[in-house]
Amino acid sequence: MATITFNRKIFENEIGKLDEKMQEKISMFGTPLETFNSEEIQIEVFPNRPDLLSYHGFKRSFLAFLGKKTGLRKYNLSSPKKDYKVVIESSVKDIRPHTACAIISGLKLDDEKIKEIIEMQEKIHATLGRKRKKVAVGIYPLEKITLPIIFKALEPEKIKFIPLEGNKEMSGIEILRKHPTGIEYSHLLKGKEKFPVFVDAKNNVLSMPPIINSELTGKVTIDTKDVFVECSGFDFETLKKCLNIISTTLADMGGKINQMSIVSKGKKEITPNFGEEKMKISLENTNKLLGLNLNEKHLKNLLEKMGYEYNKGTVKIPSWRTDILHEVDLIEDVAIAYGYDNFIPEIPEISTIGKESKREIVKRKISEILIGLNILEVSNYHLTNKNYQFKKMALSEKNLVELESSKTDYNILRKNLSHFLLKNFSDNVDVEYPQKIFEIGEIFELGKEKISENESLAVAVAPGNFTELKQILEYLSRMLNIQFTFTEASNFPDYFIDGRVVEVIFEKDKIGYIGEIHPNILKNWKIKMPVALFEISLEEVLDKLCLDSHPK
Amino acid sequence: MDVKRTIESLSANEIKIIPYLEKRKIGEICKASELSRVAVLRALKFLEKKSILEISYNKEKIIDLGNNGVMYKKSELPERKLVNLLMSKHILLLEEAKKLSDLTDEEFKASIGILKNKGFIELKNGKILLNTNKEDISKKTDEEILIESLPLSYSKLNDEQKEVLKNLQRRKEIVIERGRKTVDFELTSFGKEILKSKIRSDLIEQVTPEILKKDSSWKGKKFRRYDVLAFLPEVHGGKRHFVNQASDYARKIWTDMGFKEMEGSMIESSFWVFDALFTPQDHPAREMQDTFFLGKKAEIHDKKLAKFVKDSHEGNLKNLGSKGWQYDWDEEEAKKLVLRTHTTSLSVRTLADLKNKNQKLQGKFFALGKVFRNETVDWKHGFEFNQTEGIVIDKNANFRHLLGYLKQFFNKMGFEKIRFRPSFFAYTEPSVEIEVYHEGRKEWLELGGAGIFRPEVVVPLLGENIPVLAWGPGFDRILMDYYNVKDLRELYSNDLNQLRKIKFWMKT
Missing domain, CATH: 3.30.56.10 (Phenylalanyl-tRNA Synthetase; Chain B, domain 1)
Known part of the structure; x- marks a missing residue:
């Protein structure tokens, strides 16, 4: 933002x-x-x-x-004088291939304006420039520079200049290692054998883009009348737009815009160039999309309020606008000029039948059944960490889905709900017992080919025992009119007590376990009450129940 | 106060202790009534509520034996040991006395001091002389008397005893002090009146199956009166998590308005979360510091759609009339799996489905779900949010309809005043920011974004440019406001006290 x-x-x-x-x-x-x-x-x-x-x-x-100076603002451009030239050497080709440049003359700067120029430069870097990766902007006092200018790449050791806010000469490498701005943006030149530089006709370094300007030639002061502006990067179109934004802004501050020749391998481009872009706009499309009934005069007025020129269905777009890709972009500006607060909201009189997802309906019914047994619904994060998910549960770390560069210690996706219910008990040891909780939610597991995302149901009771939990699940199955079967589990998660755990089976699928939690695990969570819980996958159950509710 | 009514409200235990109330001592009441201390105390409390007596709680200082005190009480005090020794020897060298008495340095020194003070012995030229008669010695010392009578309440000690206690306290671990809560009560004048009255004991305490068996056991009898205004402990029941209660309400609003529910995965490829929504691949939202990447990729199965999306980004899609973003779109980037950053991925899939299944290209759909951002966690930040999503696909849909649906939804959410500001999203044009006016706080709350999907989004998905109205405001802010939760973390802290006490979602 x-x-x-x-x-x-x-x-x-x-x-x-x-x-x-x-x-x-x-x-x-x-x-x-x-x-x-x-x-x-x-x-x-x-x-x-x-x-x-x-x-x-x-x-x-x-x-x-505001309706004060409407229509397309025009700017005068002076064509390049003899030395108003930037030569791009082929050495920058694979490093930072393009630049668009201008000279703005006759500026009367004060502290306020210099502050504005610096802020604009920073904000452009942060947004359009994608943190200087896509675009870096340099603005230099022309009185310290001898034209023409060369844009080339040099070995870092051979680059020597005093960086902005520095007091001694440093090499390209030293700047990346020691200068604060150099450190911050060093990743943009990482791995490059040569670094790009702008140098003037006397071979003075102006800057090492996209990192930093020279203290001697790259600092604009209130005495500066004329400035050299360059935008460097990878996409020439973006650079030209960026240059247009900066040069017209400087022109609005009282400067005069002078073009420069950008010479590269004998090819010559003149920048900036306010070649007017045109786009068609249809009154019909505008009215249809906005639900308005404008006439052409309205449309013209509204477009002019947004800085455009309109003539017979064609719009001239200011050369500093980067965001007009399609007619709809113009239509939005028409809407803004019309005033969002002037639109009358309306709901069309067409009838459609609403429909809730069947899975949601069934899940809600399951919740209602459990609530009837005085069980409280909890809601935990989908993200967890290895300590909660594995270490405290005595599980080995496998089939887990990790998140890259999480800013918190919640850095994996939960594999079950059970560990969270135990965490909830652990966080509530001082709260009145009995505590009975349940959760319905997605759990994640890394499979051979893909990551599975399954709906799961877990119920936990403290103090609780095996019998109580099995009774709850059996009640649920009777209410849902589905059949669970149980087998004595031989292979079960280590957090259960051996001999007090069963495997739950639904239509031949193993869907989960009911059991009492081993004191070791309770100790890990500092829970002082016996806990029993069950967790079952709801996928198979939901499939069956959603299918059954179809009319046959 | 009505004596008769009060008597009729007395419980069995209260009736049992009333005859002994004049004894005033809890212990004695326990003994006489054959009730436990807990039962007596509880009954006293109820009697207090009935204004029969007033209870006062005091903290009492109790003097009791320390570790050494217990030991000395069992055997004897060191000074007694020493004096007994002197009784048989009369004169002893100090060292000799120490050795024979088998006392520690400390005990020996203390004993000498005490016996000297009492005038029992005299010290001369490093020798101890017994200085008194047998009779005096055989009497118990004040210290011994006090030790035997412990524990005692400090307030009950006389001045002399207090002096003795001071002496003992200077010595190691003979006595200790501890606090004890005492309960005392005083009969009120009303209570005295009750005591003089005849107490009925033929009241029925509880209606039990036994009583119901025979008419005679209850006919013509009175029931003990309850204190029907008494303060009671809270009960709590099972209920849905408050966030889910609110979701269910939002779900109902959408279905009432004729919307169909969409559902789908939280894990999605960037293609469905970003690319199909015309979000350029170098967009800041697609960086790791904003979005959770899973370090895995998923194939994009719809190759035709992938090609359209590529063309749309690059500005080459026929019949679209868009310049696109003018860069080389990379399919590999689009394959990267992420945790969805918005439920808009569900809308995109719905549009693709309509086209692929040759269904009519119109409809109204909604979703409610969790979305994720790689954020730090504090009172106003978190990594999981609730979003509500909606789309309307209709050849005749327009911007005013968009505002209409949103206004309706937020009216039903309880907000009277709603306004719309221009905004920006990569995939909508025009774009809208929704704000509702909070009557209590007298300020506008930003609730999130909406707009009409750009042709660059719609044309690749539907094959033609049909207006698709779309919105995705979050509703955590509404939730927090309704439940008066100030800290975003509280939504998922699962504090059972909070969950038990929190009010129901009552918007209708």
Whole structure:
């Protein structure tokens, strides 16, 4: 989630007073108002709108939404001057192959604007840039640089410069090992024999993307008038969009956009390029999808409020929008301009027959039967850990499903419910007895070919004994009108007491056990009462009962 | 207070002890009434409720024998041993006396001190002289007398005894102090009145099968009155877990609105959770720090669908008119198994099923289920959530219908004011955030997302672009609010006290 912060005073001077209506407008524009105080306003920007990740980018679109400066905003582009050139050497091909660049001149920066530029850069890195993996952005003071610029890859030891916020020259390797930013992003260059660098005509290193700029040539100050902007990464289209977002935002701050030639193996591209993208929109589709009855003039007005230009079914899309893939994206913007709060909710008068899942119905009936026996339903996590599932239960670790990189110590899927019921007793040793609990839920097991996910039922009673539990299961079978048979178990989980456990069989399938829990296990769980429990697979039972309820 | 009614409410045990209440001592009442202490105390409590007496509880300091005290009581005190020795020898060297008396250093020193204080002996040139007569010696000392009479309540000791006790307390483990709760009671004036009255004992205590056998055993007789207003211990019964009660209610709302229930696995391949929902493969939600991966893969059996999804992501699907995400879609990435992060995977499967089984491409479906995120756990975070899912597939469905269904559902969930804000999800357009107004807290609560599935999602699944309204708000927030649970962890802590006491889901 990206949030950006505005200076409230500037916002109120340039956009309008932050009264209740304005607060509502901000949220209804699709940028939820997070918090505000007398100094600042914080809003959330969704990942589809990286062009709103700065105050100026937001202001441009939001003023149009308020009906103040509607339509497609135009920007002048100056074609590349002689040295406004970036040469991409083939050495970066397999490392970070593309860049899109621009020069913005005539900026009048102050601390507020520099803060905004840095924040925009960071937010773009975090979102559109996928933490700098997809896109990394560098902005440099032109007065410290000699054009043209070369983008190439060098062996890490041969790269030498003072990194931003550093005080001595470091090599590429040293930066990854020692500089805090270098450490944070080192994984992005891991395993590379060469690291990418931008160097100027005097062979000064500007930066080592996507890691860090040079302290000498890569730090914008209030004295900076002109800046060099580069976006580097893997997908040229994304980089161009990203450059458009940054250069138009800088232009909104008062700069002039100058194109650059990007030369690679004799091929030349000019960036940025605001070549207007067009898309068709149908009034009929719009009305049908939104349930509205707009005419073309309405449609035009609404599109202009969202910063588009509309003419006879064709929409010109701003070059900084990254999220318009299909007509529906335009239609959504029409809906936003129309105002979500202006739609009248409606339920169509078509009749359909509702239907609950049969399994759910049967499971609920089983619950009701058990509740009638004064048993309390519990609900445990589907995730557990090896200590609970195996160690305390004296089971060997097998056929378990592990979760990768779990942030908690719950890192495997539960293989049975029984261990959780014992955990529940263990957590409730001071609560009035008798305690009778049950759970119905999914359990997981790694099979030869796939992971099975089965519905299971477990009942546990403390203090409880074998007879009581068997009576409960027999009552359940009579109420469900199904037949369980029992055989003396020779091969049973070690947590039961030998001689006090039976295997439950349903239509030839072994579906579970009833038994008394061994004192060793009770001791592991610090339970001070005798416990008996049963756990059976419900899959076979549900199959049978759901089938039987079909009319024959 | 009514003497007659009170007498009629006396239980058998109460009647048994009433004649002895003037004795005032619990022990004596026990003896006289032949009831156990517990039974007497319980009966006294009930009598107190009937205003017959007032009970007071005191903590008493009891002086009792310590380990050495017990031993000395059995044999004799060290000073007695020493004085007996001197009786036969009269004069002894200190060392000699020590050796012969067989006392420890400590005992010996203490004995000398005590005997000297009593004037029984004198010390001269390292020798002990007996300084008194046989008669004096043969009398029991104050210490011996006190030891024999222990245990005693401290409050009952006279000043002299207290002095003796102080001496004994200086010595090792002869006496100890412990606390004892004592119960005392005082008859009220009403109680005295009761005591003077004639107590009936012909009341029927309980209606038993025995009594019912013969009319004569109950006809014309009175029943003992109960204290029908008495405070009673709580009982508790079996019941559904409160989260499931709420799920069942939501299930009923959907079926009432004509929706069919969907169900399916919690373990799914990324294909059904992400790819078929047009979520690009480099989307942050598909990273291990957000989603639980199982380190296993599952084949995508529907090859045709996989191809459509690939084309949709890459922007090559015919008749779709979408630019797609413009990257190379990787089937291997889509095979990775995850714990579903939303129940929307069920909706996707439902759509694919409609197409594959050549069913009519319309319908209304819902699901309720657990979803998982790789999160840390604290009061407002967890790794398991409850989600409710719904889709409406209908050629004529539109955005206003989407808002209509959601409004209806949340109205039935008990929220009057509902509003919708623009939002963003990779697989819906337009997208909506649902907010309900909480009357108690006077604020809007965010409940989750909804929208109309993008053509990039629908066309590969259904073969044509039919509007599919979709939503998947979580309902843990509603649950927590209703049950007044402040900590997300409490939903699954299975505190049996909480489960026994928590109120029923009463929304209707």
